[in-house]
Amino acid sequence: MKYQQTAKEIYTAVGGSENIQTATHCITRLRLTLKNQNQVNDEEVKAIPGVMGVMKKAGQYHIILGNDVANYYRAFTKLGNFSAEPVASTEKKNVFEILIDVISGCMSPLIPALLGGGMVKVLLIILPLIGVLSETSSTYAVLSFFGDAPFYFMPVMLAFTAAQKFGVTPMLAVAVGGIMLHPNFAAMVAAGDPVSIFGLPITLASYGSSVIPILIMVWLMKYIEAFFNRIIPAVMKNLLQPLAVLLLSGVIALVVVGPLGTFAGQGLSAAVIWIQAKAGWLALGLMSALMPLIVMTGMHWAFAPIFLIASAATPDVLILPAMLAANIAQGAAALAVSMKAKDKNLKQIAFGAGISALLAGVTEPALYGVTLKYKKPLYAAMISGGLCGIFMGITGVESYAFAVPSLVALPQFINGSIDGNFINACIVAAASIVITFALTWFFGIEEEVTTADAVLEVVESGSSDPKKVLAPVKGKVIPLEKVNDSAFSSKVMGQGIAIIPEENTIVAPFDGTVSALFPTKHAIGLTSEAGMELLVHVGIDTVELNGKYFDSLVAVGDTVKAGQPLLTVDFAGVKAAGYDTVIPIVVTNSDTFIDVVPKDEMKTADYEDAVLYVI
Structure with a gap:
């Protein structure tokens, strides 16, 4: 029931169907495209039970709901007919920015293929240089079209992704891309003889590796499909609509849209050559x-x-x-x-x-x-x-x-x-x-x-957020998986991080109480004001030192503030005794929280740096 109630409150807070254009979700966030973000009261949304925060990014309104976001999303979509496909926001953009957004959005799914093809081309340069592969071998020839294929057939792949973006029948769009790259048309281009269709002249141009022509064409197909869908009777639609759309789209692609880039290029070529002469x-x-x-x-x-x-x-x-x-x-x-x-x-x-x-x-x-x-x-x-x-x-x-x-x-x-x-x-x-x-x-x-x-x-x-864990010691932060102790690296004891210490003082990582202190003083348990239970374990197998090199500055039951010293450790002595000084920092009641998020890319943490978050 909590999902339905939270979804209803979010729906109302963001302005309902009148303000919601699209709704989708990722791992922890409900992502909304709103007609007007300014009419939403962020604090009101944050106050809704289940909402952990909001943020605005790339024209979208993100509501953070945690790992259970899929259930909230299902409840939310029952309140209105929301598309999951992004549409243009009300944010003002110039034509160039809009074009860039469309191109990058359609190109993103193609990147793995293009990157793969590019790296094949790199291999075809490096392998002959080091004598591993001959440029006259059949392997080299075959690998050449392995590398070329993702680029040459890019218009076909783009036709599919653009069709999804513009709401066009994907396979019809792909077919039009195929028309522009068909071997017979490529042969006509190579021959250079005049070509026409229904008396309309076709500009002989190569569309392999091109981007703009197919994007424009698929965008036009959105209106072509809508036109034929409107005028063709339902009883004949399955038969005639694909025929009509493919014929008209193919003609427009070769006669009108495709040549635009060629004509523009010829104009640019003439202009550049003229400038070159001057x-x-x-x-x-x-x-x-x-x-x-x-x-x-x-x-x-x-x-x-x-x-x-x-x-x-x-x-x-x-x-x-x-x-x-x-x-x-x-x-x-x-x-x-x-x-x-x-x-x-x-x-x-x-x-x-x-x-x-x-x-x-x-x-x-x-x-x-x-x-x-x-x-x-x-x-x-x-x-x-x-x-x-x-x-x-x-x-x-x-x-x-x-x-x-x-x-x-x-x-x-x-x-x-x-x-x-x-x-x-x-x-x-x-x-x-x-x-x-x-x-x-x-x-x-x-x-x-x-x-x-x-x-x-x-x-x-919020700097006083009780779910933020500060570094209890200055040192290099490493993933918990790299700790040389399976009890920690396997995360059986809970989620967290580890620090290789550079100073001898262990301090409280948040405001809370000391809930446990081992007699050997090598480990201390803390409970935050939000109920987070944290274990700071100083070194691996250091229990065997029986407290040697460790001094405690607090006792069980003490209330501590963030930054307050808890222990002092002679790490030089611990190392000399042959023990690993790495300090695992583990949330032992991780299962009671939505997520435990370590902060990445921190080579060295100081005492005031946040290294872990619990939500």
Whole structure:
């Protein structure tokens, strides 16, 4: 009954169906998209039984309900017909921000595939270099299309994710993506002969690896499906609607939507070439800065003639040099995010994406999985790319071979008759890494708060929260699993953390009472004002010391305040006696609470640092 009552009170407090656009949940939070967050009284929501806190993030209103959130969510959804699919919030955004949000939202599910493909490409560079794999072998050839497939068929995968976002029949959207990539159409593009459908001219363009055309097309399909759904009689709908939607969508994709990127690219190509003729340094700066957006829209295919010139061994002074600065910048930005991010999953994704961009020149994982999603790293990469591009334009950097620019491919800038060209290319690579990394670090990232972080943020909002556990000793924090004692590492005794001590005084981690003190003084039990039972166990097997090196400053039943000294320990003596000095800190009644959350990424904790939370 508590779920229904809490759900009703939340429903009323946030404004009911008139204010709720979407409702979904994660591990501990009910996540609502509201038309107007300002009309909600946060304190009123916090006062509802079962609610542990609220927070506002990325346009959503998060209500923290703990591990039982699924039951609250089920009760909540019975009160109204709420979609779980996010819709546009009332927060004002410009067109670019809206476009970025749509792209990143649709691209996110593709990141594992793109990252996998990128790392395969890295292997195809490294393995031949170390003599493990021959570039003429069939294994190399097969692995090549392993690496290419996620990128080439990206429009098909995007069609599926975009269909889910826009409410389009997924397989019809995928079919349209297939039309744009069909081998027969690709052959027509390669042949270059005029092609038309129903008398309408089709622009011959390659849509492999493109993003914007299929997203626009699936968005239009939302209205195309609605139109045919309205006019086709119900008795014929199953037969005629798929036919009508596929025909019209396919024609629009090839005749109207798809060519937009090509036409825009041709215009950009003409503009850049004109600028290059007037001020080559400026053209290269613009190309280097805009390269991520050019690749994203698929407009880079409009520069194919310049690529072909480069492949014919004529020095390229525009596209490949610009890609050098841009590719390296994407990799550096991703690595900076990997080092700065708190979320472990983001760290791993960003690191892999950075390696892919730096070593193989494959920037899609970095662009779509990291920089575009968090925006500021993208701005950092574009600024750095622009500056490096200007430098290349002034120094006249040229590429003498067609290869995707990366750190490994730097030899493409070697020319025996021009000594400084390769040196300048190396300077650009180094500068791109340093400048991008520094700017990304300075700009920071607006990281999506994880469930654990959200809980920490809520409980940290009040400095006197009795469910916060401060470090009882200064030292290095380690996971409880790393303690060399199965009673603690297996968490049989409860959830918690451990600290390798750096000082000899053990203090109270919260306000409470001393509930237990072992005669050997090696362990002390504390009970907080909220009923949390905490065991501070000083060392492993130190019970065998029979109190030697330990002095107690309190007795059982004493009331203590946070920071008050409890024990003094001669840790040098304990170590000399051959004992491990690690201090497990365990909530022995963990089962009576919703969750016990250790604070991650804290190399060294001081006495006033919170290291554990109980909710």
